[in-house]
Amino acid sequence: MQEPSSPAGAQPHSAYERIAQAIREHRDELIGLARQLHRDPEVSFQEERAAEQVSRLVEAAGYRVDRPVPELPTAVRGTLCGASEVSPEAIVAVLAEYDALKGLGHGCGHNLMAMAGVGAAIGLAAIRDLYGGEVRFLGTPAEERGAGKQVMIEHGLFDGVDAAVLFHPADTNSVGGPALALEELTVTFRGAPAHASASPWAGRNALDAMIQLFTSIGLWRQQLTPDSRVHGVIDYGGDAPNIIPERADATFMLRSADDAQFAIMQRRFRAIADSAAAAHDCGVEITSMGYSLTMKNNGILGERFREHISDYGILLQETKGSAGSTDMGNVSHKVPSIHPYLAICENGTPAHTVEFRDAAATERAHEVALTAAVSLARTAYDVMVYPRLRAESWKEFSRASLRAKNLRMPW
Ligand SMILES: [Zn+2]
Ligand SMILES: [Zn+2]
Structure with missing residues (x-):
């Protein structure tokens, strides 16, 4: 892969390989997390057991873990500082959702988003000798109802963040739709x-x-x-x-x-x-x-993710229209963000159905989430160590913000 510029002393390919290896070594725990969440779904604002499990795994990887939002007690923050001199100012947010749907369970596959977010956090912890700055793991509850990420934005959890990364399971592979x-x-x-x-x-x-x-x-x-x-x-x-x-x-x-x-x-x-x-x-x-808010997928970071996941033979389609919504949209109006979709089932199996819920517990879904974890971590690592990538993604963010200026909330 062509890098925008090389940080002194870093070996990108060995960093990428070390990320993949760390995630492989935690494979059983990560799949165990996805399975456990799927068996024991909790709806928005009530994700106590999920938050507990996610916290335990991230803490074991070396993150300092706390619950930073009193009115959203199932929101989790894990903080890990790099140990090198490279880009000490960089901050990357690695996100994980874990809420389920009332009466349906994990019909949106957020158990896999928890797995991939925790996996990416583990992968980044394993190479902390290669970057300075901070990896901020954010367990983001209440996506299906209540827009928990907006509450976290208002509490300053995305302040100073250079990029936010999250994946969503789907029935097709795409860099992400605009969202309503x-x-x-x-x-x-x-x-x-x-x-x-x-x-x-x-x-x-x-x-x-x-x-x-x-x-x-x-x-x-x-x-x-x-x-x-x-x-x-x-x-x-x-x-x-x-x-x-x-x-x-x-x-x-x-x-x-x-x-x-x-x-x-x-x-x-x-x-x-x-x-x-x-x-x-x-x-x-x-x-x-x-x-x-509408989703502003950052094209520069999206391209990075697309390159990394193509190493696994997954080809992302161009952005397509979407009739869904996500509070990741709010994050994407705050910092450069990606929210790619990866197929865990046959095309034509929409989310929020029994079929999609069942697909979110299959071997295929677990393999996809592991691949997502590696690609998210590699993208995050790139953001941590390549100043030019950060600058370019912010430049695109500013261009995309012009249109959003029309938005007026009535409160
Ligand atoms: Zn959903
Ligand atoms: Zn969802």
Whole structure:
């Protein structure tokens, strides 16, 4: 592989080989982690056992481990400082997700993301004599719900970081899609109860307000761009048909591929909910449960990862469109980031299905995650020791940031 420049005294190929060897030596533990998480899935914000296991393995590799976010206690930080004089200022974040889906388990394969992140951290610890600076392992909970990485950004965990690396299992190999911006919202309408037959006129019907909100959203969809989404479920709509419901709760997600369009949708959704409340003489509370931004895959770092994984015969396709969302998008607006997808199953097996969940526990999936670990660690090592690679990736980051300036959050 052609290097942008060579740090004094470093032997890139021996570094790459030592990373692979260290990960191979921990193969059984890493696969054991993926299997254990898959057997024992924990949903967003409740990943206590996963955080514990991830912490134990990273600590055993020499990282100083802590839980740096009080309101996100399942977030893990592992810190490891290099022992050489090379690039003492560099900081690379190696990420790992580990939350599962309610009722489905690891239908998104985050058990493999934990395995690959821990594996990459182990690989980098094994060559700490080759770099200065810091490897920051970040166990990032609450991806499926709640955008835990945004909370970690707000706590400064990505401050000073030169690059962030993470892989996601999929049914195809690609450098990563753009992802949709996402906001999750809860909506509560409050009215007044009444006997539904004896004195319905004395009540104010919160369920009617909710039904009107869903109806208005259905009509609104006619005017939305094709890459926008609004979808929701009713969580509570009353207790009995003979009582006018005094409260109704729902959860919605808004998404768009375009940051400017997304900001318009966020304002419009609130206006539609306000009008539904007014029409039924109810109060309304709208609570944001977190948001994800569009994904800015860093092309310079993506190319690095692509070269490393091609050593294993895996060829990444160009970026394709995606109707999913990830809080890695938020990280990608903070520091140069990669979020490549690697196939663990046959093409046409979408995530968030039973089939994908089962695929996330196969031998093939484990081999892919090991390969991902090696390639993530090699990419991270490159960032640690090659100043020109850091400079080029930041240059591309700045160019890609111009468009995102349109984004306005309503709070
Ligand atoms: Zn998912
Ligand atoms: Zn996922």
